[in-house]
Amino acid sequence: GAVVSQHPSWVICKSGTSVKIECRSLDFQATTMFWYRQFPKQSLMLMATSNEGSKATYEQGVEKDKFLINHASLTLSTLTVTSAHPEDSSFYICSANPGTSGANVLTFGAGSRLTVL
Amino acid sequence: QKEVEQDPGPLSVPEGAIVSLNCTYSNSAFQYFMWYRQYSRKGPELLMYTYSSGNKEDGRFTAQVDKSSKYISLFIRDSQPSDSATYLCAMGSGGSYIPTFGRGTSLIVHP
Numbered sequence: 516g517a518v519v520s521q522h523p524s525w526v527i528c529k530s531g532t533s534v535k536i537e538c539r540s541l542d543f544q545a546t547t548m549f550w551y552r553q554f555p556k557q558s559l560m561l562m563a564t565s566n567e568g569s570k571a572t573y574e575q576g577v578e579k580d581k582f583l584i585n586h587a588s589l590t591l592s593t594l595t596v597t598s599a600h601p602e603d604s605s606f607y608i609c610s611a612n613p614g615t616s617g618a619n620v621l622t623f624g625a626g627s628r629l630t631v632l
Numbered sequence: 633q634k635e636v637e638q639d640p641g642p643l644s645v646p647e648g649a650i651v652s653l654n655c656t657y658s659n660s661a662f663q664y665f666m667w668y669r670q671y672s673r674k675g676p677e678l679l680m681y682t683y684s685s686g687n688k689e690d691g692r693f694t695a696q697v698d699k700s701s702k703y704i705s706l707f708i709r710d711s712q713p714s715d716s717a718t719y720l721c722a723m724g725s726g727g728s729y730i731p732t733f734g735r736g737t738s739l740i741v742h743p
Contacts, residue, residue: 521675547729556640558720558735559676608675612729617683619664619724619731623675 517543517613521624528599529632536594536627538609544589545611549621550582553606562607565592599631635659638721638734647743651708655721655734658702662723665697666731667706670718679719680706711741 518541528534538548548565563584564572571584581603583595596603606628610621638655645651653667663684668676680695682688682704688695694707704723708715718738724731 519675549730556738559733561730564730606673610675616678616681617664617724618726618729619722620666620678620681621722621729621731622678623668626673626675628673 517541517611517615517622519609519611519622519624521609521627523627524625525628525630527630527632530600531598533595533597534599534629536596536607536609536629538592538594538611538624540590540611540613543611543613543615545592545613546589548586548592548609548611550584550592550594551608551610553608553626555606559608562594567592596629599629601631604629604631635732636721636723636734639737640735642738642740644740644742645711647711647713647741649711649741651706651711651715651739651741653706653708653719653721653737653739655704655723656702657704657723657732659723659725659732660699660702661725661727662732663726664724664731665695665704666722667693667695668720668722670720670736672717676720708739711739713741713743715739716741 551559565586586592608626610623666681670676718736720736721734722731
C-alpha cells in the first residue's frame with residue numbers, strides 16, 4: 516500500500532534554533548502534500564497545503580515565515596520551523612493522497628514530535 | 633455548529649464488546665467518508681472509507697453511512713485491548729483534496 520515516511524519522529528531543540536521535518540511519499544508521486552499540527556487530545560489542525568514546484572498555501576492564522584514549507588520534488592516536502600520557541604512544541608504530521616482510493620482519502624506519515632526547550 | 637461533530641469520549645468498554653463510534657455532519661456535499669485510527673504518538677492510519685451511502689465491512693469493522701440523517705458510524709465487533717486508540721472520522725466532497733476531520737473519540741478496551 517501507499518506509504519508516507521516522515522523524519523525525524525522525535526526532535527528536541529533549543530529555543531531560537533530551526534528544525535526541519537521531512538515528508539516523503541515512498542511508492543507514489545504526490546504533487547500535493549498536507550501538513551497538520553496536533554496538540555494533545557485535540558484533533559488535526561491543517562497548517563498548510565504543499566504544492567510541488569510552487570508556493571505553499573497556508574491556513575488562516577499560520578505564520579508562513581515561521582513555518583517554511585518546500586516541496587521541491589514529487590516525493591518530498593519539508594517543513595522548517597524557524598526560530599522555534601516552546602509554544603511551537605507539538606506533534607506535526609504530513610499526509611498525501613496516493614490516488615488509489617477517493618479524492619479525499621489521505622495517507623498519513625507517522626508524525627514528528629517537536630519539543631522546544 | 634461545526635461541520636463535523638464527534639464525541640471525544642473516552643469510551644470505555646470490556647474486551648469482546650461491540651463498539652459503536654459515530655459522527656454527524658452538516659455539509660450535504662460530503663461524498664467520501666473515512667475512519668482513521670490513531671495510536672498515541674503516531675500518525676492516523678486509514679481503517680476504512682466509503683463513497684456515498686451504504687455499508688462496508690472489513691473483518692471486525694463495519695462502516696455505515698446514512699446521508700439522509702447526515703450520520704456515519706463505525707462498529708467494532710469482538711473488541712480487543714489492541715483496539716484502544718483514538719478514532720477519527722473524516723469526510724470530503726471530492727472536489728478538494730482536503731477532508732474535514734472530527735475531533736476523534738478515545739476508545740479504551742479493558743481486559
